[in-house]
Structures are given as structure tokens and as C-alpha cells.
Amino acid sequence: MDGFLWTAVLLWNCINIVQDKLLRKQFSFSWGWWAVINSVAFTIAGSIAAIVTLTIWFYAQLDILQTRDLIILWSIFALFFGAIAIPVQWFVFKKQYLPQPVVLAIFNVLVAIAAYILWTKFNYNALWNNDWKPVVASAVVGVAVGAVSGIALDRYCSFLNHFAEQREDEGWDEDDE
Numbered sequence: 001m002d003g004f005l006w007t008a009v010l011l012w013n014c015i016n017i018v019q020d021k022l023l024r025k026q027f028s029f030s031w032g033w034w035a036v037i038n039s040v041a042f043t044i045a046g047s048i049a050a051i052v053t054l055t056i057w058f059y060a061q062l063d064i065l066q067t068r069d070l071i072i073l074w075s076i077f078a079l080f081f082g083a084i085a086i087p088v089q090w091f092v093f094k095k096q097y098l099p100q101p102v103v104l105a106i107f108n109v110l111v112a113i114a115a116y117i118l119w120t121k122f123n124y125n126a127l128w129n130n131d132w133k134p135v136v137a138s139a140v141v142g143v144a145v146g147a148v149s150g151i152a153l154d155r156y157c158s159f160l161n162h163f164a165e166q167r168e169d170e171g172w173d174e175d176d177e
Contacts, residue, residue: 003132006138007135008046010139012042012112013042014141014145014146015143017035018143041085041089045082045084048084050077052076052080056073078113082109086106090102104156104157107149107156111145119134
């Protein structure tokens with residue numbers, strides 16, 4: 001069972017570290033405090049979501065071998081995880097004066113949740129049997145997902161900045177009309 005926890009920690013921290021390295025130029029950070037804040041937020045959110053999910057699992061007596069019950073538990077986990085992690089990321093993005101920080105935060109957290117759920121779904125039996133290979137491979141998957149989502153966030157921010165500059169150059173000022 002601890003394979004699920006270590007997979008989450010490695011996957012999310014690798015995503016955060018790679019995104020920090022890729023987005024450092026876009027955010028003009030001098031060091032990786034964004035990765036530290038996200039790692040702490042994801043760890044706290046994952047821990048609280050896991051405690052709530054396990055509590056519901058034990059009290060509701062759900063069978064994790066049935067797909068319906070597993071989807072219910074993953075949904076509860078994702079809901080609590082997102083409810084904690086999205087406001088933290090929104091706050092960090094807002095402090096960096098990024099355009100549309102809510103969109104960026106929701107995208108980033110949903111990518112992390114989807115990556116974890118898909119990875120555990122594909123490696124469910126190995127993780128349940130305490131096999132270490134999927135846990136180590138989750139670091140590689142985290143680096144890949146972090147690279148792809150970091151590039152997507154960078155391009156989205158660049159597009160919004162370019163669009164704002166284009167609006168200013170073309171004179172889209174509402175006062176002129």
C-alpha cells in the first residue's frame with residue numbers, strides 16, 4: 001500500500017521540479033521557491049485527501065476491486081486534492097502577475113491528478129504487491145509530464161502576453177470608441 005504513497009510523492013515532486021526549471025524564465029524566479037511551495041502544497045493536499053479517502057473507504061466498506069468503488073474513491077481523492085492544491089497554485093501564480101492565474105492553477109492540478117490516477121490504474125497490481133519498479137518509473141513519468149505541461153504553460157503564457165501586446169499595438173483601447 002505504501003507504493004501508492006511513494007508513487008504520488010515522486011510523481012508530483014518530479015512534475016514540480018521540471019516545471020520549475022522550465023518556467024523559471026517565464027516567472028523571473030531567482031531560485032526554486034515555486035517548486036518548494038508546490039511540493040509542500042501537493043504533499044499536504046495528497047495527505048489530507050488520502051486520509052479522507054481512506055476514512056470513507058473503511059467506513060463505507062467499499063470494495064476497491066470493483067471498478068465502480070475505485071472510481072468513487074479516486075473521485076473523492078481528486079476532489080479533496082484539488083480543493084487544497086488549486087488555491088495554493090492560484091495564489092503563487094497571482095503573486096507573479098501571470099495572466100489568468102486560475103486557468104493555470106486548474107490546468108496544473110488537473111494534469112497532476114490525471115497523471116497519478118492513470119499511472120496507478122496501469123500499475124495497480126504491481127503497486128498493491130509492493131513492487132518497486134512502478135514507483136521508480138513514476139519519477140520518469142513525472143519528469144515527462146512536467147516537461148510537457150511546463151512547455152504548455154510557458155506557451156500559453158507567451159501567447160497571452162503576445163496577445164496583450166498585439167492589442168496594445170493595434171489600439172484596442174475602449175476609450176477611443
